[in-house]
Amino acid sequence: MTDDTIESLRIEARRAPTSGIVDTVNYGRLVPGLIPLWVGEGDLPTPAFIAEAATRSLAAGETFYTWQRGVPELRAAIARRMSAIYGRTLSPERFFVTSGGMHAVQIAMRMVAGAGEEVIVPTPAWPNFAGALTVSGATPVEVPMDPSPEGFSLDLAKLEAAITPRTRAIALNSPANPTGWTATRAELGAILEIARARGLWIVADEIYHRFVFDARVREGERAASFHDVRREGDRILFVQTLSKNYAMTGWRIGWLEADPELGQTIENLIQYSSSGTPVFVQRAAVAALDHGEGFVAHQIARAVEGRALVSQALARVPGLTFVPPPGAFYAFFGLPGADAPALARRIVDEARIGLAPGTAFGAGGAGFLRLCFARRAEDLAAAMERLVPVLNAAAAEGERSRPVQVRA
Numbered sequence: 001m002t003d004d005t006i007e008s009l010r011i012e013a014r015r016a017p018t019s020g021i022v023d024t025v026n027y028g029r030l031v032p033g034l035i036p037l038w039v040g041e042g043d044l045p046t047p048a049f050i051a052e053a054a055t056r057s058l059a060a061g062e063t064f065y066t067w068q069r070g071v072p073e074l075r076a077a078i079a080r081r082m083s084a085i086y087g088r089t090l091s092p093e094r095f096f097v098t099s100g101g102m103h104a105v106q107i108a109m110r111m112v113a114g115a116g117e118e119v120i121v122p123t124p125a126w127p128n129f130a131g132a133l134t135v136s137g138a139t140p141v142e143v144p145m146d147p148s149p150e151g152f153s154l155d156l157a158k159l160e161a162a163i164t165p166r167t168r169a170i171a172l173n174s175p176a177n178p179t180g181w182t183a184t185r186a187e188l189g190a191i192l193e194i195a196r197a198r199g200l201w202i203v204a205d206e207i208y209h210r211f212v213f214d215a216r217v218r219e220g221e222r223a224a225s226f227h228d229v230r231r232e233g234d235r236i237l238f239v240q241t242l243s244k245n246y247a248m249t250g251w252r253i254g255w256l257e258a259d260p261e262l263g264q265t266i267e268n269l270i271q272y273s274s275s276g277t278p279v280f281v282q283r284a285a286v287a288a289l290d291h292g293e294g295f296v297a298h299q300i301a302r303a304v305e306g307r308a309l310v311s312q313a314l315a316r317v318p319g320l321t322f323v324p325p326p327g328a329f330y331a332f333f334g335l336p337g338a339d340a341p342a343l344a345r346r347i348v349d350e351a352r353i354g355l356a357p358g359t360a361f362g363a364g365g366a367g368f369l370r371l372c373f374a375r376r377a378e379d380l381a382a383a384m385e386r387l388v389p390v391l392n393a394a395a396a397e398g399e400r401s402r403p404v405q406v407r408a
């Protein structure tokens with residue numbers, strides 16, 4: 001195939017960015033004894049009671065095309081669980097089953113923005129927001145978050161300043177991957193006010209809502225949510241997934257939550273992308289939502305332990321930019337001036353630990369690395385014993401190579 005052949009493809013397809021994590025994963029994939037903390041998933045397999053629901057469905061012959069919006073039993077189960085979590089009655093008509101959270105993101109972006117239009121994305125951010133927008137011809141507009149001694153923060157004046165006549169939506173991920181930044185209820189209210197005043201959509205990715213560690217952003221058993229501040233008629237599309245809470249990343253099931261009036265449009269977009277999520281996968285999701293609270297609690301307890309262990313170890317590296325995250329399950333830390341992809345490769349070589357380079361998450365991630373702590377404590381303890389000396393060495397070398405400040 002020649003360059004011409006690729007050039008002949010649609011520009012949006014050609015422009016789709018390659019994941020910045022893949023380079024490091026390819027580099028370290030085959031290293032013996034490597035502890036992989038680079039991707040966003042835990043180490044626990046899907047609980048047996050969930051897998052068994054899928055097996056029963058297959059044995060019963062549920063192998064046909066299905067409801068585009070999701071089987072009624074699953075939409076009802078989602079509504080029950082979400083109503084309990086958000087403390088308000090949410091109708092099954094609001095929920096549209098998708099093949100993973102990513103599929104929900106893709107449909108949401110296709111609903112709100114296309115060629116010549118912009119969507120605001122605070123960064124560092126999960127790169128798939130920008131990817132989904134690029135593929136649909138829209139332009140992601142980064143609003144860099146500010147790192148500070150208290151952690152990352154989002155300057156709402158900067159967010160507002162990024163709005164142009166072409167802006168159609170704000171994509172807000174809270175708790176955020178990779179920074180762990182989590183909006184307070186007041187911040188969510190202020191962002192919603194901006195969206196209302198400017199006639200913008202909000203794509204609310206709250207998939208890490210159960211992983212919240214800081215009282216300032218906590219609402220009961222979960223993080224603050226746009227559900228806490230929204231009114232009837234607000235233009236909000238919620239993205240959700242079973243991937244993280246129920247250890248189901250490989251199953252590819254999630255949902256989009258929206259005003260029921262958008263139902264036919266969403267159904268059509270599902271029809272023309274996945275044509276529905278397999279019924280046996282949906283049966284597994286019903287079991288997860290109805291009987292999975294014990295497992296979610298277990299995962300949260302492990303994340304609390306993992307966060308403490310990793311934070312204590314990172315505190316032993318002088319010069320590191322790091323604050324224990326208020327939400328999600330990542331430590332995102334920086335060495336000023338470091339070349340993140342090169343440092344991630346060095347960590348593979350010298351510590352046999354897989355981390356994601358911060359550059360994969362937008363311009364604000366330069367010099368940062370992301371570590372996923374949703375993993376058993378023994379692995380994390382071993383990983384940190386190997387990682388801290390390499391980080392200390394890199395920090396000391398960085399310090400030596402910094403230009404000496406001469407006082408005038």
Ligand SMILES: Cc1ncc(COP(=O)(O)O)c(C=O)c1O
Nearest residue numbers: 040100101102126177241243254
């Ligand atoms: C912020 C965020 N949203 C959505 C997803 C999508 O998850 P999935 O497609 O596995 O459901 C991820 C996965 O890493 C994520 O980090």
